[in-house]
Amino acid sequence: MTDAVHTPRVFSGIKPSGGLTLGNYLGAIKRFVDMQGEMETIYCVVDMHAITVWQDPADLKHATRELAAAYLAAGIDPTRSTLFNQSQVAAHAELGWIFNCVARVGWMNRMTQFKDKAGKNREKVSLGLYAYPSLMAADILIYHATHVPVGEDQKQHVELTRDIAAKFNTDYGVPDFFPQPEPIIEGPATRVMNLRDGTKKMSKSGESDMERINMTDDADTIAKKIRKARTDPDPLPDTVKGLDDRPEARNLVEIYAALSDSTPDAVLGEFAGAQFGQFKPKLADLAVAKLEPISTRMADLMQDPAEIDRILTMGADKARAIADPILDRTYDIVGFVRPRQI
Template identity: 80%
Template sequence: MTEVAHTPRVFSGIKPSGGLTLGNYLGAIKRFVATQGQGMETIYCVVDLHAITVWQDPADLTNATREVAAGYLASGLDPAQSILFNQSQVSAHAELGWILNCVARLGWMNRMTQFKEKAGKNAEKQSLGLYAYPSLMAADILLYHATHVPVGEDQKQHVELTRDIAAKFNHDYKVPEFFPLPEPVIEGPATRVMNLRDGTKKMSKSGESDMERINMTDDADTIAKKFKKARTDPEPLPETYDELSERPEARNLVDIFAALSDTKPEEVLADYAGAGWGQFKPALAELAVSKLAPISVEMARMMNDPAEIDNILGKGADRAMEIATPILHRTYDIVGMIRSRGR
């Protein structure tokens, strides 16, 4: 049977654990919003099944799932233009995930650096889900025959694994065009936002100090305070971006400024070369407040009306299932599963 050509389609998701940060906004959500209306279907997910690879308090998971959805919506994601849903409402993710577990090879999973980083010396005590979640991520993507996956640099390896799994499935079952080989989309400044107290570490939801990160729920005063207190070095800003290669905190703040202002780091330095931090950090704080404070206000409004969020997620799940179900059923047919119910 000849497979149809693949519709250009974007898929990506954010895990609801620990709250959204500026890293989520600049590295993901801002780019998701910009992709709307660009000629490709856009599907965005709150990947709550991924969240439980480590223990989550059930009430906290419910709240965090709504908060991620509120972050998407407050940042400009339009549920009329994009499909927005939480992963667990579309059971096909888990179903395809199992099939792809049986396609992925153990050696491939052993090469996934994120598991090694998260598990550390306690790998034997980690859940099987944490080990296998890159295979579920492959299912998330391939379930929609997605062709493009906006991700941060740290997720590129998982998209490459998705391509390997898709290629092996297509080869093993002699359906060379069934699953597309999706392309990771990594572009723009600040695709990896770093810690405000240590520019060598990624900004994290789970960092020890709240001053390390900008939370998307922070109010205007808190955002300004955190940027003004961000760690820097004694040198003024240079003329060229290359001169920041050994200045991680300075480079991070310049990258953030560029991403928030939709410019390039080189353009930021053209405006601020020779400036000290007493000039640059207040300007960055003012810019950040102008961009982020309205989002935090809208998120707070939405979180006070969880029924509105749940309704949007439910409708999005219905739309997602319209795409996913035929692809899952075709996958079952290819694998040789009998599907005689309701046919």
């Protein structure tokens, strides 16, 4: 048996922590939709990651279904992609434990997102919050995924995944058993920023709802938030270089480019010299045209949670068909005694 042949396969997931924003859509979900058909695509609602901090169980179930609804409303086709929630596929947790024993404490100590999330209370956060990067590595490698679409802030986690894969392969003498997945960081607005402060990432936890566009916002709310987005008094430049030191202007241009499947250069070619009083209405119209159908479809889907659950369960069956043989082979490699079919 050879362990070196890996089918080109995409894996990525989003944590169901509630309050989906435009950042989630442009930075992740839209890109997931666009990748369908390019290679095999596996998309996950990573609900096990959500409980690294306390979650009300009813809220977690709602957020899981809402995120699944967002995937579907945006264009993820469950007949073309595998869509499921992580906790339905036990292989994630099982491989995660093996990777806890492969990864080194020093590697975890270097993870910047843990430092950011733990803040000053590092001794009081859950062990899961500290160790979750090894579960994230398992999420990817349990499918032998070769490509991982991520935002710039998640690139370090894919690099850690590569380190864990390499160490496992070396420790157990199985060259190339686990692939070296490639992070895919491309296109405009891979990191959507706050509408009131272009130096901060758009977040559901910001102080003001005006800082973000929610995926559940209606047309009037979307347009209002864009009209009131912070800008500067200068007109739009004719080159991307002219957006240096203008974070709010850059953010709006990149949002326009992402929503229109264009580039910042092309947007500036169209709007060079325009004031924001001219640009913002155009951006508002575009955002409403792209987002309102998604929010309406999400609301419709959320009226039938049983159908969402059916789709997630169907996806979990497909996911297990890929993951379980890889886990069985991993257990054999590690040396666990396994029952044999006669």
